[in-house]
Amino acid sequence: MPAQYPFCAVVGSDDMTLALTLVAIDPLIGGVLVRGEKGTAKTTTVRGLAEVLPPVRAYDGDRFSIDPADPDAVSPDGPFGAVTPVVERPVRLVELPVGASDDRVTGSLKLDSALRDGRVELEPGLLARAHRGLLYVDEVNLLHDHLVDLLLDAAATGRVSIERDGVSAEHASRFVLIGTMNPEEGELRPQLLDRFGLTVEVAAPRDPALRVEVVRRRLAFDTDPEGFAGRWAAEQELLRTRLADAQGRVRDVVLDDETLTTIAEICAAFDVDGLRADLVTARTAAAHAAWQGRTQVTREDVRVAARLALPHRRRRNPFDEPGLDEDRLDDLLGSDEPDPGPDGPDDDGPGGDGGSDDSPPDGTPPETPPQESSESPDDERRPAPAGAGSVASAGEPSRARLLVVRGTGEGQSGRRSRARTAQGRVAGVRHDGEPTGRLHLPATIAAAAPHQLARRGLVDGRGLALDISDVRRAETVGQESNLVLLCVDASGSMAARRRMEQVKTAVLSLLLDAYRRRDKVALVTFRQHDAEIVLPPTGSVEVASRRLADLPAGGRTPLAEGLHRSAEVVRREALRDPSRRPLLVVVTDGRATSGPNALARAHHAARHVAAAGIQSVVVDCESGRFRLGLGVELATHLQAEHVPLGEVTADGLTGVVHAATAPREGVA
Structure with missing residues (x-):
């Protein structure tokens, strides 16, 4: 080995x-x-x-490794008696x-x-x-x-x-x-x-000296793995002994009421979900005390435990940055200096300096204060001048309207579009000789039944005689994940502050929906004279939301370029992941103002996307009393579903339904 x-x-x-x-x-x-x-x-x-x-100790030959010291443990390979040898592995x-x-x-x-x-x-x-x-x-x-x-x-x-x-x-x-x-x-x-x-x-460490040491050790290991491991054998054995001592000591660590109260106050102050955080923090503090050679938990033990156990429990949605405010944690723990105790070492990890007070922060970037805006309501109707770029913030995302790819795919299991998957509802029986897939037992028995006389299985009392040719597999239909490609218009016609806020909120809601449905996402924007791939296909909606937050708006509308760039992204991703079907979501008001014959070129590009078999949705951002209907026209050329911007989120859909069902004035 x-x-x-x-x-x-x-x-x-x-x-x-x-x-x-x-x-x-x-x-x-x-x-x-x-x-x-x-x-x-x-x-x-x-x-x-x-x-x-x-x-660990286990019975010799037990594939399930039950603990011989546990009288209630049962192994499918058992039963084991007192004569069964016990080995260490x-x-x-x-x-x-x-x-x-x-x-x-x-x-x-x-x-x-x-x-x-x-x-x-x-x-x-x-x-x-x-x-x-x-x-x-x-x-x-x-x-x-x-x-x-x-x-x-x-x-x-x-x-x-x-x-x-x-x-x-x-x-x-x-x-x-x-x-x-x-x-x-x-x-x-x-x-x-x-x-x-x-x-x-x-x-990766930013200290050049530390980076050099990492590289030096790795090169030494790659040159002579056995020799390198041998030079560290003594330290490895010391660590193994210290771990064994800590495992035996952790049962004796005292978690008094004051410590448990402190842990509960910290968890409540950081507004974590559920009580699992309290339990994990308490166990971690006790383990840290045992690792330090103590049986009494100190403030430093609680601090280390909270720093490791709480950051991921504070996230409410995938757009929240993980991390913990350590200054606030210190305030909650009090100003007294922690007492490391006279009977234990001061180092935290195998390297000797992990978890110390001068450890680097958890990497959480400082919050950016909200930008004050002095724009009047008229700014919503006044586009930014050509060449300008303004950045608007997004509102809180909400549940988005479900957008699906038509037909039945064969992509990875997810929660969006209908597909033939390994898990799901049985929709039929297949007999293709493939060794994988869920067995359809009734169909298999039915296929074997006519051959029992010839095989003399049931006749001779040997039970059902099966042959590989009898095997039938269940054809299951579930849901797949898709590539959701957002093509967002960031031109001057979208740059009005209120409109761009609505667009970003809608796109953020679509990203949150993609996260919940296990989709890949990509982001293409177009403004001025070209389109840009802001985010290549990825599974991280967190990264997509950060790119969206910094998205400027202004300039002309190169709609044709946006559609061509989107088709290029879909084509490239199909080479990497051919089973994942794409869904193109074009967020625009349908205008095209970049270059000669811009609108005609945009409609030609839309027909090209449709001919490539890319299913699309047009989120129409046009608003106001007088509308040109360009979004509807674009959806026709794309052979796409047309969705007004206000109907993307659940709140918008609710407003539309209420408006449609409310009694009209003057009608009894």
Whole structure:
């Protein structure tokens, strides 16, 4: 087995190593989510953690690793008696691929044994291997929804239930969940985010000397992995011993009423959701005290715990920046200096300086104060002069109208358009010889029934005799995620402050809807004489919202260029992800004023987009008493659905319905 990069050799990621150390001391903390840009040693650090964890005891040959010291533990491989040998084995680090199948994750039942012999044989999955160990999901934000549901069930119950065609089995599965993600590639579902006890933000160090040390160690490891690991073996063993001592000490740590009250006051002051934050903070503070060699929790323990346990629980929507106001946290903890205690070291993590008072801030940018506006209501009707650029802020997003791609696709599981997916409602039976997919048991039995006499299965009492040719798979229909490409008009006709605020609010609502439906998003804007790809296709609506906030408006309207650039984005993305169907949302008033024959060129570009098979929606921003109807005309050329700007959000739709159903004046 190739040498693993030593955990003790990781530098520049003190918060990450400290958080991983604390969940190793008390797995009930609930795991760690590591957020950060690519190339910051997230995966290397997680893999190195397993090397320093104390071994666990298990029955020899038990694939489900139950604890011999737990009299209530039951293994599907059991029962085990007093004569069964007990062995020590290393803690497992099980990696869960984002594209894994359900059977690979939860395990599967051997169907032929169940049908022929009435005997349940369970093939362990990844959750069984992770029991009493670490379950690592790289790019956890890209995990399919059905796998997220499986993880949530296992994390909540500590057990895995396998149901397959009327036959069921279950086993214990308690693990430390560790996830790493790059926020630019998409956000995490709130339900799964809440299951992570701690979260840390990592970034490449800005200190040149520290960067040099990181590179020096990595080059040395790549040149001679065995030799490099050997030079760190003594420190690795010391860390392993210290972890084992802390695991034994954490049960003796005292959490008195004053400490619990302080934790409750902090959680209430930061307005976190639910009570899980209080529990996690308390457990983390106790684990930190045990790591420091103490049995009494201090203010510094609570401070470290709150800094790791609360930032991701304060987010109300995907546009909120994660982070914690540490000055406010210090005010809540009081001004007394923390007492580290005489019986414990001062260092926090394996590197010796993690979590110290002079640790770098969590990376949360300072809030930008709102800009005062002296514009009069007439500014809404007065466009900005050509060449000018003004920036308007957006209002609060609300529930958006559902926009879907027509037909049935075959893209990744999501929540927008109809598609043939691995999960969903059974809509038919297929017999294509493919080994994957849900088994359709009634159809399989029906296919095998006419052959039983020839096979002499039921005749000889051997049970149902099956052949591979009998297998029928269920054709399931669910929902897929799509590429939602927003093509936004930022020209002078949109630059009136009130109108641009409405446009940005509507686009923000569409982005929030895309986040909830697990879509990819992209943003193209057009103004002056050209169109710009502000945001290439990504899963991060947080990044899209930041780009939208800085979007200036003003100048002429190059509508044709915006449509051509949007078609180019769709074409390129189809090469990378051909199964993901696009939905083009054009946000404009339909005007075209850039260059000769601008409107004719725009309509020609629209017909080109329609001919390419790109399904579109036109969000018509035209307002006022006298309207030209150019948005409707554009939608006709695009063969697109036409939606007035006021009907994009739920609030707008409600207003339209109320206006349509209100009794007209003078009508009885």
